[in-house]
Amino acid sequence: MRAIRCHRHGPPDTLTLDHLPDLQPQPGKVVIDVKAASVNFPDVLIIQNKYQRKPPLPFTPGAEVAGIVRAAGDGVTLRPGARVAAYLGYGGFAEQALADASACVVLPERTDFATAAAFTLAYGTAHHALVDRGALRAGETMLVLGAAGGVGLAAVEIGKALGARVIAAASSAAKLDVCRRHGADATLDYASEDLRERVKALTGGDGPDVIYDPVGGIFTEPAFRSIGWRGRHLVIGFANGEIPKLPLNLALLKGASVVGVFWGEFARREPARNAAAFAQMLGWIDAGKLKPYVSKRYALADAPQALADMAARQVTGKVVIEP
Numbered sequence: 001m002r003a004i005r006c007h008r009h010g011p012p013d014t015l016t017l018d019h020l021p022d023l024q025p026q027p028g029k030v031v032i033d034v035k036a037a038s039v040n041f042p043d044v045l046i047i048q049n050k051y052q053r054k055p056p057l058p059f060t061p062g063a064e065v066a067g068i069v070r071a072a073g074d075g076v077t078l079r080p081g082a083r084v085a086a087y088l089g090y091g092g093f094a095e096q097a098l099a100d101a102s103a104c105v106v107l108p109e110r111t112d113f114a115t116a117a118a119f120t121l122a123y124g125t126a127h128h129a130l131v132d133r134g135a136l137r138a139g140e141t142m143l144v145l146g147a148a149g150g151v152g153l154a155a156v157e158i159g160k161a162l163g164a165r166v167i168a169a170a171s172s173a174a175k176l177d178v179c180r181r182h183g184a185d186a187t188l189d190y191a192s193e194d195l196r197e198r199v200k201a202l203t204g205g206d207g208p209d210v211i212y213d214p215v216g217g218i219f220t221e222p223a224f225r226s227i228g229w230r231g232r233h234l235v236i237g238f239a240n241g242e243i244p245k246l247p248l249n250l251a252l253l254k255g256a257s258v259v260g261v262f263w264g265e266f267a268r269r270e271p272a273r274n275a276a277a278f279a280q281m282l283g284w285i286d287a288g289k290l291k292p293y294v295s296k297r298y299a300l301a302d303a304p305q306a307l308a309d310m311a312a313r314q315v316t317g318k319v320v321i322e323p
Contacts, residue, residue, distance in 0.1 A: 003094030004303045007058040009049040012307035023096045025073035030101050032084065035067040035113035036320045037092040040121050040150065041239050044311045046090060055090050062092025066107065066116035076101040083107040085116040087267065093303045095323045102271055105278050118150065118292040118318035125236060125263040126154035127277045129212060130162065133259045134232045138163025140209035143199060145219055146239055147184065148175035150318040153293055155212045156182050161289040167202055178316055182293065190219060199226040207231060220244035231256040293317035
């Protein structure tokens, strides 16, 4: 089989396309013929040794895949031929991938593989953040930073499914247009507008109840200064590249919470709750409330370019690699 390999830590152009032996099933695991693998910002970090998960070299990046079960190990009820999506952590940018059977979501026949590959990490993160960690309720207002990215659009859609009013913040008019098409009630262009003033105007001075923040950097503090009473600021990640520091007196003055969100660890520690979340979201997909947006597809050999585009923040929605 062919696989993208990281032999030394560095930027995407250091990756190679290698030929490797076919994978063999192990107890509790399945081998998947990969039809699509989603590209996520952690994939950019992991090849540079900047992510919390640090696989030994050499390794194959790629956190989530969709495809067909090729072989199943001992103790696995999934049978060859099953259509699944799976979160791996790494190992997905290849023609075959090895996944824990417990990490696989069985797909309806009508769900295409690219859409499924774009679903697990982004929507799993957003659902865990908004439902479990942020307790977002119908009628509340949520501000989504980086709203045109994969995890951002997922939050926009899930927020609307929960009955919230959603303010989408992004860095261009084109990105904000995508956010509106996915349900955003109001928008904020933080490349040309003052974040605090715009949020104040859009919330009548009350501030958002929930802030969904996968960006970090320079936007976190002004967003948190705008939060409403008893607000919840959800820390998703740091796509801006900078881990911000917050004056904690702001949390005191607003009775507000800073809440960490780590979906991968949640899925590992609480698989039953994670499975229930995905069952709810698959129902929302059937009802047309969630529509994962795949903006571009790459061949396996072009995976380094896909990662470079992700690193340069040139991606809207999700992009996938199709081996």
